[in-house]
Amino acid sequence: MSISRPSSRPPTLEHVARVAGVSRATVSRVVNGVRNVDPEMRESVERAIEATGYVPNRAARSLVTRHTGTVALVVSEPERHGQTDPFPGTVFNDPFFGRVVSGVVGGLRPHGVHPVLMLVDTPAARAGLINHLRQDHVDGVLLHSIFPDDDLPKQLTEAAIPTVLFCRPTRPAQVSYVDVAHRDGAKLAADHLVARGCRRIATISGPLDVPAGNDRLVGFRDAMARHGFPFVGCVEGNFTHQGGERAMERLLAEQPDVDGIFVGNDLMAQGAVAVLREHGRRVPDDVAVIGFDDSSAARGCRPPLTTVRQPVEDMAAEMARLLLAHIEDPDRRITSVIFEPTLVVRESA
Amino acid sequence: MSISRPSSRPPTLEHVARVAGVSRATVSRVVNGVRNVDPEMRESVERAIEATGYVPNRAARSLVTRHTGTVALVVSEPERHGQTDPFPGTVFNDPFFGRVVSGVVGGLRPHGVHPVLMLVDTPAARAGLINHLRQDHVDGVLLHSIFPDDDLPKQLTEAAIPTVLFCRPTRPAQVSYVDVAHRDGAKLAADHLVARGCRRIATISGPLDVPAGNDRLVGFRDAMARHGFPFVGCVEGNFTHQGGERAMERLLAEQPDVDGIFVGNDLMAQGAVAVLREHGRRVPDDVAVIGFDDSSAARGCRPPLTTVRQPVEDMAAEMARLLLAHIEDPDRRITSVIFEPTLVVRESA
DNA sequence: TTCCGAACGGAGAGCGCTCTCGTGCGTGCT
């Protein structure tokens, strides 16, 4: 190939065009598969692409098309106060995060787009995010917020950045989201505990200022009321293992005769089980425990956890697809997709 | 502000220049902080930037500078055969992954760069990655490979893409990496078990075709030999909880009188502990168990796991910094940074 | 005052791509 080109630079459309003996425009049309191109010419262009090892330059393309083919996966979490270690905290260590990533990657991959990961955990980052997103020229945002009272959703929609949330927004916002029917899940747990014969039932909830925490509690109490239990004691936890332990200690102090517990997520449920055992209670014989999520640990722990399965991967994949659809058609009206949880009965209840 | 500009488009350098009454070049100089600009002029430009809400367009900038300010976090894992679910598998569910991400984000953030997440788990993805990276115009690659015999490192360096690995490459390659001193960690475990009085010691290793698995086994046997134990029985596991259970079952069958076990990672250690308990063995009284990693679960499980701590977050952050340095100076010579593990004594041994 | 150099601003040429527009040709209709 005697086409002169500085060897340090990758081949461009121009080079391919010269090799194929056509114009840039034609090569572009072949590359993007638009309009009718003479089959013969198309083939010669394809050969030229092959020969030169041409790969389109995204930056140049983005510059004119004004979109990048990447989306941001933004994780918004509260600032940690008084922490000494410099690393982002809770989210990434939550097994939940891995499942979300897994689903997002799964949903995005067929379309050849990759998520860029952004963490927002300081007021500064929060304030700068919008500008950052504009600058980074990201096509859309997948927002996973565990920040109570987050106004990022509103800001994003106001900035006209296509956005889809994981979980219903805390504050009202014109934005699409995926979620699980928390109340239905809680009902599943209530029904199971009652059917199992538990009569002194309590619950350890997640933080009540986030929908996932509150909805599960409300749904549980609601379902229990229908079963004739007018009030169900509750200790508020924080969705962590340790939080589950502490909540269980308190619950045991307040209600020592408890025989069935619905716990807001699996992490806390494991903590609760550990504490119960330390207090000599057998699970499920003395106390039945039901978790929420069906995290991978739920299967592995002892006893294996009966839990309300949340199809996190499917939800995250759907979130990704929804975002792609919104990017494709900016006028698409917003929607919510609610997934039904299922009860996975193992040994803890 | 009566500067005419299509309201649908974000402000450009040009607009800012007009508002400030200077040339594009001057605004560019202010934005990039290069050369000296008259303080008065600089200030007026800054006011104009403020007034217009200008944010530089990355695509345009990338087009000329030929770098993007983003790096890829590539996760390479073996293809899963005969799996039915469509989601990427093991890596994302491993708590390890979250720690790596956490460290990477922590190391990248001070420099304003974000990782784009890419999963490589099929031959097709493997083959297409290099082109994909060129196309995506990523400045560098952080590679976390759990693929035995991966030749991605070699391919990346041959493609002259700045790359840093998490863990020593399986095949020799001219590439920087961070790693932990697996052997030293294994020695820590050996010393502790022996000091504790264990005399019938065995080990459950990770996969022997990955360095992390093999090195820990070799290091352990080596240290044990120095303590006068000429041979240490080993069952090979696969770094998963379930794999730990299975390995423990086998170990118990082969060596029922075992009183001390070093397990290749925490996930397997937890599985092993569960199986031991099911067989009526008390941990640590009958059998002492030491894990590896110090994952968050090690602290939460019962009994809390004595384990060899690997400073994953620090390692990942260092990996990120190393990559940034390689990007900054492409001629920088490759290095390895090895972290020292520490023994975290809890209750299991 | 004259001259030189340093310092700073502006003009303008691209970076590699897309996309509109215009040209020329072949086809079907009257």
Next chain:
DNA sequence: AGCACGCACGAGAGCGCTCTCCGTTCGGAA
């Protein structure tokens, strides 16, 4: 045979930025 239409392709104008090059200005030394 004449005309209009459609289709394939090329020309060329940008997208928003950086960076080199050049002109201008100003200060200080002779």
